[in-house]
Amino acid sequence: MIRLSSSQRSGLVGAALLAVVLVAIGVLVTYFGSRYQIRLVYSAYVNLIVVLGLQVFMGNARITNLSHSAFMGVGAYAAALCVTPEKIKKISLPEAPWGLAEFSLDPVVAALIAIVVTALLALVLGLFIVRLTSTGATIVTLAVLVIVHAIFLYRTDIFKGNQAFFGIPQVFDLTSVIVIAILTVIACRMFRESRWGIQLRASADDEVGAAAMGVQIYRLRLIAWVLGAVILAVAGICYAYFLGTISARPFYFNHVFLTLAMLILGGMRTVTGAVLGTFLISFGLEGVRYLETGPVFLGIDLPEALGLSGIALGAVIVLTMALRPTGIMGNREIEDLFARQKS
Amino acid sequence: MLIIQDLHVFHGPIEAVHGISLEVPQGKCISLLGPNGAGKTSTISAITGIARSTGEVRFEGRDLSRESVEARIAAGIAVSPEGRRIFSNLTVLENLTLGAALQKNAKEKARDRDHWFSLFPILAERRDQPAGTLSGGEQQMLAIARALMARPRILLLDEPSLGLAPKIVRQIFDLIASLKEQGMTILLVEQNATQALRLADYAYLMSSGRIVAHGTADELGKSDRLMAELTGVA
Amino acid sequence: MEYIIQQVLNALSFGAEYALLALGLAIVFSIMGLVNFAHGEIIAVGGYTMVAFASLSIGNPFIVMGGAVLAAMLASLTLERVAFRPVRKADPTTGLLTAFGVSIVLQNLFLLFVSPRPIAVTSLYFLDWPIEIAGIRLASLQVFEALTTIIVIVALMLFLRRTVLGLAVRAASLDFEMVRLTGIRANRVFAMAFLISGLLAGLACIFIMARRGSVDPHLGFEPVLKAFVACVVGGFGSLPGAVLGGFLLGAVEVAMLVMLPQSLGGMTDAFVFMIVAMILIWRPDGILSPAVEKGDKL
Numbered sequence: 001m002i003r004l005s006s007s008q009r010s011g012l013v014g015a016a017l018l019a020v021v022l023v024a025i026g027v028l029v030t031y032f033g034s035r036y037q038i039r040l041v042y043s044a045y046v047n048l049i050v051v052l053g054l055q056v057f058m059g060n061a062r063i064t065n066l067s068h069s070a071f072m073g074v075g076a077y078a079a080a081l082c083v084t085p086e087k088i089k090k091i092s093l094p095e096a097p098w099g100l101a102e103f104s105l106d107p108v109v110a111a112l113i114a115i116v117v118t119a120l121l122a123l124v125l126g127l128f129i130v131r132l133t134s135t136g137a138t139i140v141t142l143a144v145l146v147i148v149h150a151i152f153l154y155r156t157d158i159f160k161g162n163q164a165f166f167g168i169p170q171v172f173d174l175t176s177v178i179v180i181a182i183l184t185v186i187a188c189r190m191f192r193e194s195r196w197g198i199q200l201r202a203s204a205d206d207e208v209g210a211a212a213m214g215v216q217i218y219r220l221r222l223i224a225w226v227l228g229a230v231i232l233a234v235a236g237i238c239y240a241y242f243l244g245t246i247s248a249r250p251f252y253f254n255h256v257f258l259t260l261a262m263l264i265l266g267g268m269r270t271v272t273g274a275v276l277g278t279f280l281i282s283f284g285l286e287g288v289r290y291l292e293t294g295p296v297f298l299g300i301d302l303p304e305a306l307g308l309s310g311i312a313l314g315a316v317i318v319l320t321m322a323l324r325p326t327g328i329m330g331n332r333e334i335e336d337l338f339a340r341q342k343s
Numbered sequence: 344m345l346i347i348q349d350l351h352v353f354h355g356p357i358e359a360v361h362g363i364s365l366e367v368p369q370g371k372c373i374s375l376l377g378p379n380g381a382g383k384t385s386t387i388s389a390i391t392g393i394a395r396s397t398g399e400v401r402f403e404g405r406d407l408s409r410e411s412v413e414a415r416i417a418a419g420i421a422v423s424p425e426g427r428r429i430f431s432n433l434t435v436l437e438n439l440t441l442g443a444a445l446q447k448n449a450k451e452k453a454r455d456r457d458h459w460f461s462l463f464p465i466l467a468e469r470r471d472q473p474a475g476t477l478s479g480g481e482q483q484m485l486a487i488a489r490a491l492m493a494r495p496r497i498l499l500l501d502e503p504s505l506g507l508a509p510k511i512v513r514q515i516f517d518l519i520a521s522l523k524e525q526g527m528t529i530l531l532v533e534q535n536a537t538q539a540l541r542l543a544d545y546a547y548l549m550s551s552g553r554i555v556a557h558g559t560a561d562e563l564g565k566s567d568r569l570m571a572e573l574t575g576v577a
Numbered sequence: 578m579e580y581i582i583q584q585v586l587n588a589l590s591f592g593a594e595y596a597l598l599a600l601g602l603a604i605v606f607s608i609m610g611l612v613n614f615a616h617g618e619i620i621a622v623g624g625y626t627m628v629a630f631a632s633l634s635i636g637n638p639f640i641v642m643g644g645a646v647l648a649a650m651l652a653s654l655t656l657e658r659v660a661f662r663p664v665r666k667a668d669p670t671t672g673l674l675t676a677f678g679v680s681i682v683l684q685n686l687f688l689l690f691v692s693p694r695p696i697a698v699t700s701l702y703f704l705d706w707p708i709e710i711a712g713i714r715l716a717s718l719q720v721f722e723a724l725t726t727i728i729v730i731v732a733l734m735l736f737l738r739r740t741v742l743g744l745a746v747r748a749a750s751l752d753f754e755m756v757r758l759t760g761i762r763a764n765r766v767f768a769m770a771f772l773i774s775g776l777l778a779g780l781a782c783i784f785i786m787a788r789r790g791s792v793d794p795h796l797g798f799e800p801v802l803k804a805f806v807a808c809v810v811g812g813f814g815s816l817p818g819a820v821l822g823g824f825l826l827g828a829v830e831v832a833m834l835v836m837l838p839q840s841l842g843g844m845t846d847a848f849v850f851m852i853v854a855m856i857l858i859w860r861p862d863g864i865l866s867p868a869v870e871k872g873d874k875l
Binding site: 062063064128131132135136138139140142143144150151154257260261264305306309310313314315316318321322323325 | 612660663664667668669670671672673674675677678679680681682683684685686687688689693794802805809813844846847850851853854857858
């Protein structure tokens with residue numbers, strides 16, 4: 001039996017509380033939701049995993065990452081390339097090099113390979129990124145995003161660019177993604193409360209001080225960075241395994257900002273913030289999108305208003321930064337809310 | 344002229360100064376002494392409005408405690424801050440020009456500048472060099488000259504002798520003495536108590552955010568309290 | 578030989594545009610550490626102003642150009658007031674994210690209130706005609722752009738060296754608090770920096786629009802990304818660095834176009850960003866990064 005510190009114990013309690021919420025949303029939508037709503041909630045869960053992957057690095061090391069959607073894409077494409085049946089690949093990727101169209105693997109093996117590939121890529125890039133100052137690191141992550149996207153677009157023989165990469169077996173349903181999301185929440189919380197997580201957060205508050213205490217900042221940042229990339233790869237796999245088709249477009253700037261807004265609104269410092277922000281924006285945006293189509297509301301025929309969701313998203317970021325830069329949750333996790341009410 | 348009452352200064356959530364009161368009368372040199380971390384620089388920051396504070400800062404009868412930094416400077420307060428903080432990427436001349444930013448009269452500005460140049464020939468010599476290339480003592484002189492370019496009614500000097508060689512320190516204190524003779528009102532923050540007390544008409548001793556003693560230079564110079572606070576020997 | 582001269586001139590004219598754009602970013606960054614990603618949308622504001630003039634059937638090119646520049650300056654000033662003032666003292670990350678947010682809002686406002694599709698603006702085509710000197714082909718637009726950049730650099734230098742406010746802007750990049758302690762109002766310094774930034778965006782807008790002939794909500798995205806790269810390469814916050822970075826980027830891009838095989842054409846951006854990343858790893862603060870100095874206390 002591993003002995004847990006008190007912060008790790010409360011981390012588990014918090015993760016359990018979040019798990020209850022995640023299961024409850026899933027049960028509700030499974031029994032009462034339409035097919036469309038199930039799809040919507042599924043994508044919210046995938047985004048939740050992305051935001052959690054983002055939180056591991058951004059929240060603990062406090063360095064803005066803009067490349068997360070690229071890592072998600074790497075995971076998705078790697079899994080898709082491994083798992084798609086040869087027959088389909090022969091049609092869709094007739095010019096694939098290195099015998100990529102000559103094999104297909106079982107979904108679990110494909111997923112594992114995708115995770116390892118993404119983690120290795122992250123490790124190599126991370127060796128450089130973790131040594132940079134905050135703005136410099138952010139700029140390099142931006143470069144990573146642009147480069148990865150350019151490769152997706154350029155190597156159409158492997159990735160099909162902006163066209164659909166189809167024929168991925170649809171092996172996941174809502175239940176699988178909820179289970180994975182819950183596991184991710186637990187992993188993120190355990191990392192946050194681990195010795196590494198605590199030291200990393202301390203070093204973000206006071207780099208010089210933490211270094212003087214013997215904290216190896218670069219190593220800790222690298223661990224968080226790679227762990228984040230693994231989670232992002234998982235999110236990409238979930239995305240591919242549910243939809244069955246992927247393309248390069250969803251792994252670029254729009255998705256970067258969407259997920260960034262989620263994390264910022266909820267509060268990047270906590271796992272609870274990541275969960276809260278994801279659901280608030282996922283469901284909030286759906287409401288805005290409904291307005292965008294120009295519905296009849298209270299007897300008034302509203303005009304079509306494309307761009308409303310984008311405005312809402314941007315406004316959320318600007319307002320959060322101006323009014324509450326640490327997001328809704330600030331430094332509090334879910335169990336802190338209950339603890340305060342008790343006392 | 345400058346009256347401070349029940350001043351509390353905060354750095355974020357931390358209270359650095361716990362309700363001090365002091366007075367700087369017109370034409371006098373008042374010294375604020377105390378060891379490192381006593382809250383001297385915090386007090387200066389509160390007077391200029393840089394640090395958040397509660398309590399009263401009254402200057403020539405006017406309550407400045409709710410005014411912006413810029414308004415306080417415009418009222419006639421000038422500061423040569425701790426660490427000098429000259430604009431090292433600007434030339435010596437440009438530093439002085441910025442010091443006189445609020446002065447409208449170009450002729451007066453030129454006259455002031457020439458006056459300070461004649462007093463500090465080394466600055467005149469290096470007028471077009473980046474201020475960052477000056478030595479520590481020259482930078483300190485530039486910082487004081489920059490503050491004086493604003494033609495202030497009170498001059499706040501924060502640790503002007505910090506980190507300088509004894510010979511330079513003497514020069515700086517000679518300069519302060521001559522400023523005082525010309526009638527400048529001065530609030531001098533120092534750790535170098537001996538030198539400061541030689542100049543000051545009246546002195547306050549701070550420790551841990553409070554004023555623990557005050558009196559004329561003679562009175563304070565003789566007190567054991569001063570030595571105890573400054574040397575840490577009880 | 579002529580081919581080389583041709584390409585060098587091309588690189589210079591690319592570089593001039595990037596320098597213009599990068600200066601706009603650098604001047605704001607230098608005083609408040611803000612990477613203003615909404616700079617691209619300021620350019621788009623200029624573009625849509627031209628559309629507005631066209632719909633009012635005002636064709637006088639000087640009114641159109643002047644109006645666009647003025648609109649860009651106003652927009653920049655407004656953003657400072659509305660969006661960036663609340664995060665003035667915040668850390669760079671907060672500012673960067675705010676700028677992203679502002680950029681998204683503006684893009685979508687164009688989308689919502691104007692159109693998601695490109696709108697043609699033909700009033701500036703007259704600026705562009707081919708010139709041939711000694712066998713070297715140039716576009717008049719390239720010449721105008723290079724001239725404008727030179728004039729801007731000279732004017733900016735005069736402003737920064739000869740005026741009190743200009744000195745304050747330079748000093749503020751080092752120690753903003755000390756600038757306030759000389760009595761110069763912080764709001765004026767910020768407003769001035771954003772005004773200049775808007776002016777530069779407006780000027781860049783004229784050339785971008787004259788070349789593209791149309792405006793869409795994403796008009797500013799590509800240019801600001803390039804400007805950003807130029808700033809990074811040159812050293813963020815350093816104005817000479819921004820100019821240097823702009824010209825370097827122009828040279829790299831032309832070199833890429835010349836040297837990369839046709840089949841790799843789509844990868845130009847990737848290579849450019851790769852170079853940026855490598856420069857940052859080599860020199861984390863850029864080539865001409867300004868010295869960072871801070872007082873011991875406060």
